[in-house]
Amino acid sequence: MRNINRACFFALFFIISCLGKSQVANENKTIKTEAYSAEKRTLFNTNKADCITLPFGYGDISRLKTVDSVLAAIQDQSKLKEIESLKFDKDIKKDLLLLPEEYNVFLPFSKNVNEKVDRIKIASDFLCYGEYSLYFIGVFNTVRYADPYIEKIYLVSMKNNHLIDMKRIYLNHQGEMGFANYTLFNIDKDYIISLQDYEFTESPFKLKPSSKYQILPSGKFSVYYHHDGSYQNEGEQGTVKNHTKEGKWVEFKSNNHLDLKKYPEFTDSYTYLEAEYKNGLPTGKWNFYKLSQEYNEETGEPIIETRKKGKLIYTETYKDGVLKKREFY
Structure with missing residues (x-):
C-alpha cells in the first residue's frame, strides 16, 4: 500500500510539473504574441493628419524618353528631398512584415537583403x-556608399492592422561599370499608380514599357487598363472589364520560377501562361507551358510570329488572388 501511495504521489507530482511548464510556455507565447502585436500597432501611423496630398511622385515620367531627361529626373535633388520628406524614421524588423506568396508581388525581405547592412524603414506619412x-517602406543601400540612400520603396496596403498587398514603386539600383536600373513612380489624384522602368546597359539605354496599377475594393493592387474590351500587345492578350483583367488571358513573359538547370534543352526562361482573373485578381488554375520562339539574329529580340506553346512545366492554383498551390511536372 505504501508503494502504491508513493507511486501515486510521484505520478501526481509529474502531472502538476508538466502543467506548470505548459502554463509557463503558454504565458511566454502569449507575451511574445502581445509584444509582436503591440510593436506592429505602434509601427504604423494612424494619424489622418499625416496623410499625403495627391498627386505625388514624378509627374512627368511619361515625357522622360531620352538618357539626359531620365538622368536629370533621377538626380533631381528637389524631387529626392520630396521623397525623403515622407519621414522614413522607423526601423522595421525583417520578420515583422509577412505576406503569402502572390502573383506579381515583390517582397523586400528576400534572401538578397542583408539585414546587417541594409536598413529597412517605414515612413510616418502615408x-x-x-x-x-x-x-x-524604404530599403536603404548602406553597402557601397558613405551616405545611405533609398534604393527601393514599397507601397504596402493595410486594413485594421492587417497586411493586404504590396507593390515595389521605386528603384535606384546602381551596378558595376555604369550599369543601372531605375523605376520612377507617380500616384495621381485618382490613386492610379504609374510606374516607368529604365535600364542602363551596354546598349546603353533601354526604355521599358510603362505600367499602371489601381487599388481594388479588396485593398489589393491590380494592373490598370485605360479601356474596356479586348486587349492585346506583345506580352499578353485577354478581356478588360472595369479597367482590370477579367476571364481567360494568355501571357508571354520571362519566368523566374523556371530553373534552366533542370531544363538544359531550354535556351531561355520564357513561359506561355494560360491564366484566369476575376475582378482583376488571379483565380482558379494557371497553366505554365514552355514558350517556344525564334529570335532576330541582329537585335536579339523575339519574333512574335514564331511563338508556340510547348510542354506543360507547372501549374498554380489561386483563390481570391492568393496562391494556394504550385505543382511542377
Whole structure:
C-alpha cells in the first residue's frame, strides 16, 4: 500500500510539473504574441493628419524618353528631398512584415537583403484610401556608399492592422561599370499608380514599357487598363472589364520560377501562361507551358510570329488572388 501511495504521489507530482511548464510556455507565447502585436500597432501611423496630398511622385515620367531627361529626373535633388520628406524614421524588423506568396508581388525581405547592412524603414506619412492605409517602406543601400540612400520603396496596403498587398514603386539600383536600373513612380489624384522602368546597359539605354496599377475594393493592387474590351500587345492578350483583367488571358513573359538547370534543352526562361482573373485578381488554375520562339539574329529580340506553346512545366492554383498551390511536372 505504501508503494502504491508513493507511486501515486510521484505520478501526481509529474502531472502538476508538466502543467506548470505548459502554463509557463503558454504565458511566454502569449507575451511574445502581445509584444509582436503591440510593436506592429505602434509601427504604423494612424494619424489622418499625416496623410499625403495627391498627386505625388514624378509627374512627368511619361515625357522622360531620352538618357539626359531620365538622368536629370533621377538626380533631381528637389524631387529626392520630396521623397525623403515622407519621414522614413522607423526601423522595421525583417520578420515583422509577412505576406503569402502572390502573383506579381515583390517582397523586400528576400534572401538578397542583408539585414546587417541594409536598413529597412517605414515612413510616418502615408496614403489614405477609404478604409485602407497605404504605407511607404524604404530599403536603404548602406553597402557601397558613405551616405545611405533609398534604393527601393514599397507601397504596402493595410486594413485594421492587417497586411493586404504590396507593390515595389521605386528603384535606384546602381551596378558595376555604369550599369543601372531605375523605376520612377507617380500616384495621381485618382490613386492610379504609374510606374516607368529604365535600364542602363551596354546598349546603353533601354526604355521599358510603362505600367499602371489601381487599388481594388479588396485593398489589393491590380494592373490598370485605360479601356474596356479586348486587349492585346506583345506580352499578353485577354478581356478588360472595369479597367482590370477579367476571364481567360494568355501571357508571354520571362519566368523566374523556371530553373534552366533542370531544363538544359531550354535556351531561355520564357513561359506561355494560360491564366484566369476575376475582378482583376488571379483565380482558379494557371497553366505554365514552355514558350517556344525564334529570335532576330541582329537585335536579339523575339519574333512574335514564331511563338508556340510547348510542354506543360507547372501549374498554380489561386483563390481570391492568393496562391494556394504550385505543382511542377
